[in-house]
Ligand code: AMP
């Protein structure tokens with residue numbers, strides 16, 4: 155067999171194994187063998203780049219880097235769903251639509267409402283061509299490269315699929331995968347992700363698709379669209395399943411309100427033991443003809459409705475309260491609970507937020523408390539069960555001293571949190587500040603995790619972030635688990651971080667209340683650290699989004715000589731404390747009239763208008779046939795959108811606009 159033939163054979167085999175695994179539930183080969191074949195394919199493909207196939211099974215490993223996702227307009231709008239919360243509301247919905255339909259409706263499909271990120275995929279001649287996020291419903295981002303890495307998304311279909319169609323589904327991150335991911339993040343000193351849903355949608359927007367490939371995402375498909383000749387929703391999804399799409403087996407075809415309620419109750423009970431999160435079920439009118447009669451409201455189809463479950467609650471014993479110290483010294487009380495099963499995970503701890511919250515809940519140690527899981531990873535305590543009260547004498551006395559360094563705690567006027575006042579010496583604060591500095595969103599220093607930092611701190615090698623830049627190879631080599639290679643990596647990472655822009659350094663300093671966005675704002679307005687240190691409160695307050703709390707926190711920070719010294723040291727080490735000039739001028743937009751509409755992520759509308767003028771363009775006030783293009787942000791008004799569409803005026807996204815420059 156020639157290499158070329160082998161490539162084709164491998165591709166076909168791997169597609170087949172995937173189909174067998176995901177659709178037929180048959181394990182034809184082991185994971186190991188599968189990986190071997192995949193590796194063989196990758197090696198051959200590397201030798202024969204001319205045989206490139208955008209839907210080769212090797213695409214699952216990812217590898218492409220996408221800086222800006224292209225905005226794509228959906229052929230058919232991606233709607234929301236109306237919600238119901240009780241059997242009565244569901245009954246009302248049924249009556250309403252039967253009235254519009256003019257006849258009883260006797261066939262429905264019931265599906266689980268997966269809590270993830272919705273996606274619209276286009277298949278042409280049985281190959282995945284495009285995968286686009288829901289976005290604002292009418293336009294989303296092209297995330298095809300990332301979606302191709304999801305194991306159960308078919309890249310090639312089999313059977314009697316139509317030549318062209320769209321299919322919609324929900325991309326989810328199963329609970330086990332979510333927890334594994336967070337464990338890794340915590341070990342690396344990074345903030346854990348909040349919930350599987352946000353993590354799933356964040357995973358689709360990663361720039362490096364091989365990073366997406368490492369996340370155990372899955373896609374469940376729930377609707378076909380396009381000009382297709384099926385008489386029922388059930389039939390179309392059964393077909394889709396036969397072509398290779400994972401249409402969940404939980405989908406059922408039912409007829410009466412009683413049956414619908416029974417489905418809702420059954421899944422309400424099983425919900426907690428599912429390996430992924432659902433937030434309800436979706437009920438859809440089965441007949442496509444009836445769907446057409448019912449049509450849509452402005453927001454959602456009339457022929458479908460979701461039934462949402464209430465957040466799940468359990469009661470368990472409050473054993474004790476412990477206190478965590480953050481990098482800014484903020485103290486967070488944490489309830490230690492008798493471990494209990496809740497929404498598929500075992501809960502042992504719940505946040506109590508602050509002293510006021512404890513007081514408000516009026517808790518005693520030994521109480522049985524109601525715990526609820528909302529969107530957060532750490533569950534919340536909602537109250538106690540009066541029938542199972544702990545000893546009333548067991549009042550929770552809020553600590554007065556830092557659990558780490560024993561310094562007295564302080565509460566700033568108007569803030570709910572207590573703080574450890576020992577900024578300069580509290581080990582947890584000091585280590586936390588360095589961990590924050592090296593984190594992904596700040597200096598993004600590779601090769602240095604949370605444990606390494608703790609080790610360096612306890613060895614007396616670093617006390618603050620400036621010390622990182624003093625580290626020498628000879629100091630590190632004798633340390634445990636520091637092979638030459640990891641030392642080199644660590645030092646290279648630190649050296650490379652000197653190239654990070656000012657706003658990242660500023661955010662990295664970890665000044666209380668100066669988050670990513672505020673740091674960017676400050677860097678942009680004041681241009682340099684020198685300026686920022688010198689300006690008065692009034693000038694600071696004049697900046698958008700900068701309030702009293704931030705100003706006060708900045709003043710406190712710059713008042714401390716050790717902070718000023720540290721900044722001086724870091725300047726000497728070559729870190730940037732000056733923003734790069736962002737004003738660029740050109741004639742790119744010469745002779746063009748551009749209308750700016752909507753809300754933008756990176757710059758304000760006025761800044762964008764300025765950029766247009768700086769680059770030779772004119773800013774138009776309303777859309778007309780003279781408009782060259784509309785710079786369209788989020789939530790641009792529908793009437794403007796219609797107008798632009800009518801006149802055939804292109805709508806350019808914020809990212810595409812920056813690219814034009
Ligand atoms: P909502 O965002 O609450 O208005 O609900 C609409 C969203 O539910 C859709 O955009 C889908 O992402 C999601 N969804 C999850 N499961 C299903 C399903 N089985 N059928 C339809 N939509 C679903």
Ligand code: ZN
Pocket residue numbers: 479556557558559560561574575576580581583
């Ligand atoms: Zn302390």
